[in-house]
Amino acid sequence: EAAEKGGYPHFMLKEIFEQPRALRATLKGRLDNGGVLLDELKQIKNLNDINKVYFVACGTAYHAGLVGKYVMENLARIPAEADIASEFRYRDPLIDENTLVVVISQSGETADTLAAMREAQSKGAPVVAITNVVGSSVSREADAVIYTWAGPEVAVASTKAYLTQLAAAYLLGLFIGQERKVLTSDQVTSVTQALRELPEQLEQVLGHAETVEKLAGEWAKREDAFFIGRGLDYAVSLEGSLKLKEISYIHAEAYAAGELKHGTLALITEGIPVVALATQSSIYDKTVSNIKEVKARGAHVTAVVFEDSNISQSVDQVITIPNTIPLLAPILTVVPLQLLAYYAAVARGSDVDKPRNLAKSVTVE
Numbered sequence: 001e002a003a004e005k006g007g008y009p010h011f012m013l014k015e016i017f018e019q020p021r022a023l024r025a026t027l028k029g030r031l032d033n034g035g036v037l038l039d040e041l042k043q044i045k046n047l048n049d050i051n052k053v054y055f056v057a058c059g060t061a062y063h064a065g066l067v068g069k070y071v072m073e074n075l076a077r078i079p080a081e082a083d084i085a086s087e088f089r090y091r092d093p094l095i096d097e098n099t100l101v102v103v104i105s106q107s108g109e110t111a112d113t114l115a116a117m118r119e120a121q122s123k124g125a126p127v128v129a130i131t132n133v134v135g136s137s138v139s140r141e142a143d144a145v146i147y148t149w150a151g152p153e154v155a156v157a158s159t160k161a162y163l164t165q166l167a168a169a170y171l172l173g174l175f176i177g178q179e180r181k182v183l184t185s186d187q188v189t190s191v192t193q194a195l196r197e198l199p200e201q202l203e204q205v206l207g208h209a210e211t212v213e214k215l216a217g218e219w220a221k222r223e224d225a226f227f228i229g230r231g232l233d234y235a236v237s238l239e240g241s242l243k244l245k246e247i248s249y250i251h252a253e254a255y256a257a258g259e260l261k262h263g264t265l266a267l268i269t270e271g272i273p274v275v276a277l278a279t280q281s282s283i284y285d286k287t288v289s290n291i292k293e294v295k296a297r298g299a300h301v302t303a304v305v306f307e308d309s310n311i312s313q314s315v316d317q318v319i320t321i322p323n324t325i326p327l328l329a330p331i332l333t334v335v336p337l338q339l340l341a342y343y344a345a346v347a348r349g350s351d352v353d354k355p356r357n358l359a360k361s362v363t364v365e
């Protein structure tokens with residue numbers, strides 16, 4: 001097993017550090033100068049008639065679906081929803097042959113996701129699967145498959161699979177936007193170019209691992225934490241919070257930053273650790289106001305922002321990510337959150353790769 005870990009103490013850390021390679025592999029052959037190539041989608045004959053998109057998945061894959069929803073609306077301008085597979089399948093969803101259902105599953109074997117997919121197909125909806133396992137049940141039954149080429153993921157807590165699911169969602173949104181001519185060729189080129197730069201930028205983010213490890217040493221002493229952000233930053237906050245809970249057992253809440261004052265702001269007390277993601281430029285000032293609200297209540301705030309941000313006066317600690325277009329920020333912002341969860345779990349002595357009560361793939365309901 002030590003050999004399989006390639007010198008890393010845990011599979012999870014190895015897989016976090018494999019992310020640049022996994023992303024390169026997932027993008028490979030799918031980007032060219034003119035835009036996105038997704039021959040896989042040829043199987044969906046009525047792509048031009050699609051008027052609604054549902055992303056359906058469980059756990060971390062559902063969080064990738066939340067990003068997918070934003071991306072689809074932004075790049076393809078089609079109304080999109082993300083839903084939890086075990087909810088979707090039981091609520092008689094309003095879908096038909098013009099609804100594109102995108103199921104996301106690392107293993108391709110999750111029982112709830114499979115059942116949701118069958119429910120969608122029984123209503124005539126075309127299904128695209130985003131999965132990491134060639135030949136998995138989901139891949140065999142879907143109408144079209146976009147494989148994530150993350151390689152085998154061993155740690156129960158998903159990292160590189162999530163990151164490549166995001167990449168697949170960008171490719172899908174961009175492809176549909178391009179095919180339906182919602183985007184100009186300049187817009188397609190600029191997103192394509194930004195996608196190409198991401199693997200190298202990921203390597204830069206991984207260079208902050210030591211800073212995050214020190215921070216995690218402090219977090220490990222706490223029993224509660226918060227993650228806040230707006231828009232795509234909120235979607236990533238949910239994943240950061242889940243990761244921390246799954247492996248360190250620290251209780252965490254992810255809140256849409258503007259919603260905190262409508263809910264649990266009273267739980268922000270002296271010294272409580274908060275990670276604030278603030279990469280979405282159109283709502284940056286609003287997020288900064290929310291950061292000030294939690295700072296005023298004594299929170300210890302770590303901001304995850306682009307390098308050119310001037311947030312440092314308003315927070316206790318800053319983790320920067322290289323500049324990219326805000327739409328693509330999730331690929332970079334999730335990495336410090338994965339590392340934070342990992343190092344906090346290690347500091348607390350958890351069995352990081354096999355957290356209690358969790359299975360890698362849940363093939364029963």
Ligand code: G6P
Pocket residue numbers: 058059060061104105106107108109110113156157158358359360361362
């Ligand atoms: C399990 C795992 C989660 C995972 C979820 C969906 O509950 O513990 O980490 O996100 O299943 O798995 P899938 O293979 O469908 O992506």
